[in-house]
Structure formats: structure tokens, C-alpha cells
Amino acid sequence: MARHRAPPYGRRMITELGHFALILAFGVAIVQMVVPLVGAHKRWPGWMAVAEPAAGAQFALTLLAFGALMWAFVSSDFSLRLVVLNSHSMKPLLYKISGTWGNHEGSMLLWVLIVALFGAMAAWFGGNLPPTLRARVLSVQAAIGVAFFAFILFTSNPFLRLATPPFDGQDLNPLLQDPGLAFHPPFLYLGYVGLSMTFSFAVAALIEGRIDAAWGRWVRPWTLAAWIFLTIGIALGSWWAYYELGWGGFWFWDPVENASFMPWLLAAALLHSAVVVEKRESLKSWTILLAILAFGFSLIGTFIVRSGLLTSVHAFANDPERGVFILMIMAFFMGGALVLFAARARALEAKGVFSMVSRESALLVNNVLLAVACFVVFIGTMWPLLAEMFFDRKLSVGPPFFNAAFTPFMVMLGLILPIGSAMPWKRAVITRALKPLRYVFVLAIAIGALAYAIQSGRSLLGPLGLFLGAWIVMGTIVDLWGRTGRGENRLRRLGRMPRADWGKMVAHAGLGVTMAGVAGLTAWSMDDIRAVPLGGSYDVGRYTVQLDDVKRSQGPNYVSTTGSVTLLHDGAEIAQLRPEKRFYPVAQMPTTEAAIDYNLLRDVYVVIGDEQAGGGWVVRTYIKPLTNWIWIGCALMALGGLLSLSDRRYRVAAGAAKTKQVPAQ
Amino acid sequence: MRALVLALMLLGTPAWAVQPDEVLSDPVLEQRARTLSKGLRCLVCRNESIDESNASLARDLRILLRERLVAGDTDAEAVAYIVDRYGEYVLLNPPARGSTWVLWAAGPLMLLLAGGVGLVYLRGRARTPGEEQAPLSANEQARLDDILKD
Numbered sequence: 001m002a003r004h005r006a007p008p009y010g011r012r013m014i015t016e017l018g019h020f021a022l023i024l025a026f027g028v029a030i031v032q033m034v035v036p037l038v039g040a041h042k043r044w045p046g047w048m049a050v051a052e053p054a055a056g057a058q059f060a061l062t063l064l065a066f067g068a069l070m071w072a073f074v075s076s077d078f079s080l081r082l083v084v085l086n087s088h089s090m091k092p093l094l095y096k097i098s099g100t101w102g103n104h105e106g107s108m109l110l111w112v113l114i115v116a117l118f119g120a121m122a123a124w125f126g127g128n129l130p131p132t133l134r135a136r137v138l139s140v141q142a143a144i145g146v147a148f149f150a151f152i153l154f155t156s157n158p159f160l161r162l163a164t165p166p167f168d169g170q171d172l173n174p175l176l177q178d179p180g181l182a183f184h185p186p187f188l189y190l191g192y193v194g195l196s197m198t199f200s201f202a203v204a205a206l207i208e209g210r211i212d213a214a215w216g217r218w219v220r221p222w223t224l225a226a227w228i229f230l231t232i233g234i235a236l237g238s239w240w241a242y243y244e245l246g247w248g249g250f251w252f253w254d255p256v257e258n259a260s261f262m263p264w265l266l267a268a269a270l271l272h273s274a275v276v277v278e279k280r281e282s283l284k285s286w287t288i289l290l291a292i293l294a295f296g297f298s299l300i301g302t303f304i305v306r307s308g309l310l311t312s313v314h315a316f317a318n319d320p321e322r323g324v325f326i327l328m329i330m331a332f333f334m335g336g337a338l339v340l341f342a343a344r345a346r347a348l349e350a351k352g353v354f355s356m357v358s359r360e361s362a363l364l365v366n367n368v369l370l371a372v373a374c375f376v377v378f379i380g381t382m383w384p385l386l387a388e389m390f391f392d393r394k395l396s397v398g399p400p401f402f403n404a405a406f407t408p409f410m411v412m413l414g415l416i417l418p419i420g421s422a423m424p425w426k427r428a429v430i431t432r433a434l435k436p437l438r439y440v441f442v443l444a445i446a447i448g449a450l451a452y453a454i455q456s457g458r459s460l461l462g463p464l465g466l467f468l469g470a471w472i473v474m475g476t477i478v479d480l481w482g483r484t485g486r487g488e489n490r491l492r493r494l495g496r497m498p499r500a501d502w503g504k505m506v507a508h509a510g511l512g513v514t515m516a517g518v519a520g521l522t523a524w525s526m527d528d529i530r531a532v533p534l535g536g537s538y539d540v541g542r543y544t545v546q547l548d549d550v551k552r553s554q555g556p557n558y559v560s561t562t563g564s565v566t567l568l569h570d571g572a573e574i575a576q577l578r579p580e581k582r583f584y585p586v587a588q589m590p591t592t593e594a595a596i597d598y599n600l601l602r603d604v605y606v607v608i609g610d611e612q613a614g615g616g617w618v619v620r621t622y623i624k625p626l627t628n629w630i631w632i633g634c635a636l637m638a639l640g641g642l643l644s645l646s647d648r649r650y651r652v653a654a655g656a657a658k659t660k661q662v663p664a665q
Numbered sequence: 666m667r668a669l670v671l672a673l674m675l676l677g678t679p680a681w682a683v684q685p686d687e688v689l690s691d692p693v694l695e696q697r698a699r700t701l702s703k704g705l706r707c708l709v710c711r712n713e714s715i716d717e718s719n720a721s722l723a724r725d726l727r728i729l730l731r732e733r734l735v736a737g738d739t740d741a742e743a744v745a746y747i748v749d750r751y752g753e754y755v756l757l758n759p760p761a762r763g764s765t766w767v768l769w770a771a772g773p774l775m776l777l778l779a780g781g782v783g784l785v786y787l788r789g790r791a792r793t794p795g796e797e798q799a800p801l802s803a804n805e806q807a808r809l810d811d812i813l814k815d
Binding site (some may be wrong): 128212213214217246247249252253254255282352353354355356360361364365368369371372373375376379380383387390391393394395396397398399400401404405406408409529530531609612618 | 682683684685686688703704706711712713714717752753754755756757758759763764765768769771772775776779780783786787788790791805808809812813
């Protein structure tokens with residue numbers, strides 16, 4: 001154990017270099033914030049051109065700082081306070097790496113790294129932007145960077161040293177030592193910070209004083225990318241909660257989950273309204289407002305996690321001083337952007353004219369529903385605080401409230417989705433839009449009715465979920481098929497449909513699959529809790545669970561209690577399961593590793609508990625129908641987003657390389 | 666070392682959510698208890714119901730709830746009994762009483778408001794013909810066409 005010695009000089013040098021690079025990046029960001037903005041105002045090309053190399057330099061320096069911190073974690077440099085608090089020399093390598101962002105300071109460094117990355121990407125791929133817009137976008141992006149660099153350097157410096165390094169660290173929270181959770185935060189940050197790019201575009205456009213179809217087209221890839229990352233990040237977190245927390249919950253309406261869900265809802269709304277800006281030059285000021293608010297909710301999310309204002313299972317390293325700092329950042333960016341919006345929004349004249357029944361209006365309804373749903377989540381999350389401040393009532397707002405208050409909006413959204421997406425732009429005839437959908441509707445109703453008939457209870461939730469899922473999935477397929485026209489060669493034309501159309505279909509179908517999964521799991525799951533003697537067996541539904549053995553063993557930095565369970569279905573063995581319980585002595589924390597028999601129709605989820613005084617072990621068994629549909633749906637949504645993103649019309653650099661290419665059409 | 670770790674493990678093992686010894690023999694009563702405990706908050710936890718929580722206080726509340734149900738309380742009486750002792754903070758689903766109706770009405774009211782604004786906007790869009798011509802300069806139009814071409 002006592003093999004520890006002071007880290008060699010070179011290794012400590014790397015840490016110092018990282019610290020220095022971080023300070024330098026802060027300086028570069030200040031230059032990038034000021035010089036191009038002045039340049040754009042005065043029309044000085046030389047000053048505007050500073051933005052591009054500055055964005056590259058800022059990214060390179062931040063990457064260096066982040067790399068140095070990661071090196072400190074990987075090499076267990078216990079002269080760094082952060083490494084001592086969050087790492088341990090015996091921790092597996094993967095979690096030494098992910099430990100870099102598994103704490104407040106490191107995760108903020110990852111946050112600015114992504115801010116800088118997006119800024120650099122906008123600089124490299126933004127060749128087709130008008131020079132003034134590009135300079136302003138990069139300047140606003142740098143301003144966000146400046147705020148967070150200052151936050152890190154002044155309140156949360158990851159490079160602080162300890163005068164007397166201890167022999168070993170205090171280990172990372174064992175719950176975070178999991179592959180699913182290792183990659184949950186980076187994806188979420190990519191999403192949150194991706195929205196900073198949309199915000200920068202919105203503010204730059206307000207400063208420019210004009211927004212046109214081209215702006216809509218430039219802003220969409222960034223929104224789409226942010227939304228894809230948020231989808232993946234949220235799904236990873238939810239999946240992790242499902243298999244790790246030991247009872248198969250997948251969504252808790254915890255303040256921090258809500259903090260990631262609100263930007264997702266607004267980003268989804270923004271994706272749709274940006275289409276209207278791009279195709280029809282309408283909804284401009286609303287789209288700008290959404291872009292501002294979506295990033296605002298990302299900041300609120302950061303604030304909620306870091307300030308400790310709302311307690312939650314996620315809260316780590318919260319500190320009022322940091323909370324005040326983030327609140328100031330939020331007040332500055334939101335206040336500034338909204339004042340600018342109030343002053344300039346009137347100048348954003350809408351051009352497109354459309355009738356009450358049209359795709360434009362359907363997308364408006366989509367936006368109203370998503371924004372109101374986001375508002376419901378917001379007020380539910382903040383209500384305990386508001387009630388205590390204004391009404392002196394200490395109360396809780398938990399899952400039952402959100403399930404009741406939020407779900408209706410999603411049901412409405414699901415109902416109108418296939419109809420809206422079948423409508424043409426400008427003017428639609430409602431009967432014509434509904435005509436191809438009528439069989440789909442009847443079939444979906446039949447599926448819902450069938451589910452109602454064969455289920456044992458009288459709950460409407462499950463059948464409603466299956467109906468909505470079938471309605472959306474089939475409706476969106478029929479819609480895509482309908483776009484191939486008539487006559488011969490429809491399949492070939494289907495294959496040649498633009499990727500964006502395929503993306504839309506796949507993402508919408510994903511939403512339907514997720515809705516069905518959530519409803520099925522919530523309505524039809526079964527559970528069983530009992531003490532089982534070794535060798536004993538019992539029935540849950542049509543399954544038989546048999547506890548063969550329980551063994552104790554030693555892992556790298558934990559001790560494990562593992563059960564051997566045989567799962568039988570109608571008497572035939574279908575799986576061997578190994579439910580496990582771990583104890584991490586350094587952190588003094590237990591974790592559960594549920595054993596799950598995955599299947600497209602149901603999961604059988606087995607958890608081993610404590611040894612009983614009278615012999616035997618506590619075993620929990622859950623039958624969870626349609627669970628995997630939730631993650632499959634999320635994967636489809638992300639895939640749909642990717643397909644859309646890969647459509648050549650929406651490429652980040654669309655038009656940039658045009659001079660070199662021969663147009664395909 | 667290993668013996669020490671094992672000893673620590675035995676000391677450190679938490680109580681789990683619902684234990685077999687808590688489960689009532691009457692499945693109907695037990696089902697009611699499970700449903701009710703999903704709506705009651707574990708007071709010492711962050712955002713967890715007593716049905717999910719491992720805390721010992723949550724276990725006490727689960728047992729208390731089951732005692733009330735066995736004693737013949739209706740669902741409402743059993744919950745009221747616990748709220749009387751632990752305050753309305755214990756309810757995960759705040760009832761729409763007093764100021765809390767604002768919370769419940771917020772969503773529907775916002776939908777009406779947003780729907781109304783949207784409707785006004787839509788009527789405005791539908792009634793302003795003649796604005797279709799793009800007031801872009803020739804240069805801008807050329808650039809726009811250029812970008813939208815591919």
C-alpha cells in the first residue's frame with residue numbers, strides 16, 4: 001500500500017502547464033470577445049479576422065488544460081486537491097479518466113472546453129457566413145467562454161495544490177463508477193453548450209438587426225446537434241438509473257433531471273420553428289426568443305446543479321458562492337439578450353403568409369405544446385422554493401404531480417404529430433391531410449383496444465400509450481410513403497428521398513416508440529419482494545426464479561456479494577442471472593448491480609438484498625414490459641437527428657465548398 | 666485486510682426499500698400500501714418516495730402506514746394521519762389547496778394564453794396578403810439563392 005512517492009518533477013510540470021494554459025485561454029477569450037465585435041461594428045476586416053485564429057487558440061489552450069487535468073487523474077497525482085478528493089490509486093483506469101469530469105471543477109473545465117470547441121467549429125466551418133455575422137457570433141461565444149473561465153479560475157480552480165500530498169485519494173463516488181454514467185455528463189454538456197452556439201447566433205442576428213432564411217439554415221445544424229447530444233445524454237442517464245439504482249426506475253422528475261429535460265423540450269421546439277424561418281421566413285422573433293431561452297434553461301440547469309438551491313440526488317459540490325456567480329452569469333446573458341430582443345424584435349418582419357390550416361400553424365401548435373410543457377416542468381421544479389418564499393408553505397412537488405400535469409401535453413403533441421406533418425405549407429385542406437391517415441388511425445385504435453382487452457387491470461395508460469405509439473409510427477411512415485408520389489418506381493423514389501425527410505420520419509417514430517415504452521412500463525410492471533433460502537424458488541407471473549447460490553468476492557476497489565439465479569419461463573430455463581451488491585470501503589458506500597434479462601417485450605430484473613437472520617436472502621424481482629422501447633425510441637430520435645444533420649442541404653459548411661464542387665442537381 | 670473489509674461491509678449494509686418482513690399478508694391491503702407509499706416522501710432523502718427509499722425513517726413510515734391500513738383506515742384517513750404528524754411536505758403530490766392551485770392551474774392557463782397569442786398571430790398572418798414580395802436587395806437575393814440552391 002505504502003508504495004507512494006512524490007510525483008516526479010516532470011509530471012508536476014504538466015499540471016503547471018495546464019494551469020497556465022487555462023489562464024492564457026481566458027486571456028485569448030477576452031480578446032476574441034472584444035476585437036471582432038468592435039471590428040464588425042466599424043467594418044474593419046482585420047479586426048473581424050481576429051476571431052478565427054483566436055477561436056482556434058482558445059480551443060487548443062483549453063484542450064491542453066483539460067488534458068493536463070486528465071493526466072493528473074490518470075497518474076494519480078495526489079498533490080492536486082481535486083485528485084485527492086475524487087480519485088484513488090486502485091480505481092480502474094476508465095474511472096480515473098471519467099473521474100476528470102466526475103466532480104464540480106473538472107466538469108466545469110469540460111464545459112468551457114466544449115464552449116471553445118463549438119466556437120472553433122463555427123470558426124472553421126463558418127466560411128459561408130457573412131463576415132460581420134461570423135465575427136459577432138464568435139464574439140458572443142467568446143463572451144460565454146470568458147464568463148465561465150472566470151468562474152473556474154476564481155471560484156472552482158481544478159489546479160489547486162496541497163502542500164502535503166496524502167498517500168492516497170478518497171475515491172470517486174461509487175455510483176459514478178459505471179460505464180453508462182462515465183459518458184452521461186459529456187453528452188449532456190455537449191447538448192447544453194451546443195445551445196450556446198444557437199444563442200450566439202440569435203444574439204449576433206439581433207445585433208445585425210436581420211434574420212432571413214439563410215440564418216434559419218445556419219442555425220439548424222447547431223440546434224440539431226445540441227438536441228441529439230441532449231437526447232443521448234438524457235437517455236444514458238435514464239438507462240443508468242434503471243439498471244443501477246436497484247428498483248428499475250428510469251425517470252424521477254428530480255430537479256437536475258428536469259434541468260436537462262427543459263432545454264431538450266425547448267431545443268425540440270426550436271428545431272421545428274427554425275424550419276419555419278428557413279422555409280417560410282415566419283416565426284422569426286419567436287425563434288430568436290426560443291434560442292435565447294433554450295440556452296437560458298441550460299444555464300438554469302447549471303445553476304440548479306451547482307448552487308445547492310434545490311436539493312437533489314445529483315447535487316455535488318454545491319456552494320452558495322458559486323451559485324451567486326452563476327446567477328450573475330445567467331442574469332447578464334439572459335438580461336442582456338432579452339433587452340436586445342425587446343429593442344430589436346420589431347425589426348424582424350415576418351414575410352410568409354399562410355392560412356390557419358397549414359404546416360406553419362401545425363408547427364406553431366407543436367411549439368406552443370412543447371413550450372408550455374417546458375413551463376410546467378419549470379414551475380413544478382421551482383414551486384417548493386416559490387411556495388416557501390411567498391406563501392410560507394413547505395411542500396414537495398414529486399413525480400405524481402409531473403406525471404399528471406406534464407403527460408396531457410405530450411398526449412396532445414402525439415395526437416397532432418402525424419396530422420401536422422402530413423399538411424402542406426401555406427394552405428392545407430384538413431380533409432385531404434387526414435385522408436391517408438384514416439386507416440392508420442383505425443388500426444392504432446384497434447391496437448389500443450386490444451391492449452385494453454388483454455390487460456388485467458382497467459388502467460387507460462397502457463392502451464393509450466400503445467395507441468399513440470402506433471399512431472405516430474405508422475402515421476409518419478404513411479406520410480413518408482405518400483411523398484413518393486404515384487405510379488411506378490415508388491420504392492426507388494423512397495430511397496432517394498432527402499436524408500432530412502428520412503430523419504424526420506425516424507425521429508418521429510422514435511418519439512412514438514418511447515411514448516409506448518414509457519406507458520407500457522409504467523402501467524404494466526410487476527414486482528415481488530421476498531426472502532429466499534439458498535436453493536429455493538418462486539413464481540412471478542409466468543416466470544420462475546431460483547436462487548442457486550450467493551458468493552462473496554473481492555473486486556479492484558470494492559467487495560462484492562453475487563447471487564446465482566436461474567430464470568425459468570413456463571418451466572424452461574431461459575437465463576442465468578448474476579445480481580450483485582457491491583460495497584466500496586473507501587467511500588463507505590454500497591451499490592447494487594441488478595441482473596437483467598433483456599428482451600424486446602419485457603425485462604426480468606433481479607436484485608439481491610441482505611442476508612436474513614433466519615437464513616436465506618432478500619430477492620427482488622421485477623417484470624418490466626416494453627422497457628427497452630424507451631431506449632430504442634431515444635436511439636431512433638438521435639439517429640433521426642443524425643440523418644437530418646447529414647443531409648447535404650443542412651451541412652454546417654453548406655455552400656462553403658460549393659465553388660469546388662459541381663452541383664449534383 | 667480482507668476480513669476488515671468484510672466486517673465493514675456487514676456494518677455498512679443499508680436497509681433496503683420495502684423489506685419482506687414489512688409486507689402485509691393481505692395482498693389487497695399490501696397493494697394499497699404500495700400505491701400510497703409511492704406518493705409519500707421520505708423526509709430525510711432527496712426527492713425519493715418511502716416506497717423506494719433505503720432510509721430507516723422511510724421504513725418506519727412504511728410500517729406506520731401499514732399499521733393504519735390494518736387498523737381499518739381508508740386511504741385518505743391513513744394519509745391524513747401521516748400528514749398530521751409530518752406536515753404537507755410529506756406529500757409528493759401537493760393537493761390543489763390554497764396557493765397550490767396556482768401550481769396546478771399554471772400549465773392549463775399558460776396553454777390558453779399561448780394558444781390565444783398564437784391564434785391572434787395566425788389570424789394576422791392569414792390576413793396580410795401582399796407582403797409576399799421579398800424586400801431584399803438584388804445582391805442579397807442573389808446570395809440567398811446561391812445558398813439555398815444546393
